[in-house]
Amino acid sequence: MGLLEGRVALITGGAQGIGLAIAQRFSDEGAQVVIADMREDAAVEAAGTLSGEATGVRANVTDPEDVTGMFEHAIEAFGRVDVLVNNAGITRDASLKNMTLEEFEQVIDVHLKGTWLGLKEGLARMKAQGEGGSMINMSSISGKVGNFGQSNYAAAKAGIVGMTKSVAREAARANIRVNAIQPGLIATEMTAAMPKEAYEAAEKAIPLGRAGQPDEIAKVALFLASDLSSYCTGITIEVAGGRHM
Ligand SMILES: NC(=O)c1ccc[n+]([C@@H]2O[C@H](COP(=O)([O-])OP(=O)(O)OC[C@H]3O[C@@H](n4cnc5c(N)ncnc54)[C@H](O)[C@@H]3O)[C@@H](O)[C@H]2O)c1
Known part of the structure; x- marks a missing residue:
């Protein structure tokens, strides 16, 4: 029996990269999966590639109505939501000198506001279901150590850690666990957009000697997401090949 048999998982930004890898893993472990992404066609297509029951829905995580809508879609399709992964993300890298206010606000909006909206709706829905749950927020090792050109992204990703701990305290009595992951350099379209020298320099700094894979x-x-972590809440797990330990 799969580790997520009988559970429904909603994953934002699940149309590609890390979110899609999570959707695949969860599906292989028996979860019914909802892929939410601002690119509707990509979300639906990605859902069609999974091994189990899955559906895709358009949702921009910065829009409260879309966030409500993605939960309603999940409940219509599968009756409930047991696992939420706040994974949608963007980068708008530039040194502080060159970064525009718009680039700052876009990144803060998607990561901080998007995660906050997901947690708020997820907590209410899971509490109403009365059977606990798990919410996972995607931070970044950038939020731990900062990164040149990422004053927006590092601030948002550090903020997600504080948000995770706060909501974990509020949700614990309902047996809803809230945790975060801090990936290091992972091979996805997001990092493929990095300048070649920056990517190579980052790879060199990794004790395990390579970028990580989305899976x-x-x-x-x-x-x-599973009962393997039944006594973990408010934690942040670094998955960075030893970088910035
Ligand atoms: N790749 C890495 O090295 C790395 C490292 C640390 C953290 N992360 C984080 O992991 C998460 C996934 O990253 P990835 O590398 O898979 O990125 P990616 O660019 O490959 O995929 C991001 C997905 O999010 C979707 N998305 C973007 N904005 C959205 C919005 N407003 N609403 C809904 N969907 C939206 C995109 O359409 C895309 O499908 C992000 O939060 C990212 O910050 C990635």
Whole structure:
């Protein structure tokens, strides 16, 4: 029997990269999966590639109505939501000198406001269901140590850690666990957009000697989503090949 048999998982930004790898892992472990992404066609297509029952829905995580809508879609399709992964993300890298206020606000909106909206709706829905749950927030090792050109992203990703701990305290009595993951350099379209020299320099700084694969984050998300982590809440797991330990 799969680790997520009988559970329904909603994953934001699940149309590609880390989110899609999480969707695949969860599906292979028996979960019914909802992929929410601002790109509707990609979300629906990605859902169609999973091994189990799955559906895709358009949702921009910065829009409260869309966030409510993605939960309603999940409940219509599968009756409930047991696991939420707040994974949608963007980068708008530039040095502080060159970063525009718009680039700052876009990144803060998607990561901080998007995660907050997901947690708020997820907590209410899971509490009403009365059977506990697991919410997982995607932070980044950037939020731990900062990164040149990422004053927006590092601030948002550090903020997600504080948000995770606060909501974990509020949700614990309902046996709803809230945890975060801090990936290091993972091979996805997001990091493929990095300048070649920056990517190579980052790879050199990794004790395990290579970038991670999306499924190496998905395996940790599976741990946090399932009963394997039944006594973990408010924690942040670094999955970075030893970088910035
Ligand atoms: N790749 C890495 O090295 C790395 C490292 C640390 C943290 N992360 C984090 O992991 C998460 C996934 O990253 P990835 O590398 O898979 O990125 P990616 O760019 O490959 O995928 C991101 C997905 O999020 C979706 N998305 C973007 N904005 C959205 C919004 N407003 N609403 C809904 N969907 C939206 C995109 O359409 C896309 O499908 C992000 O939160 C990212 O910050 C990635």
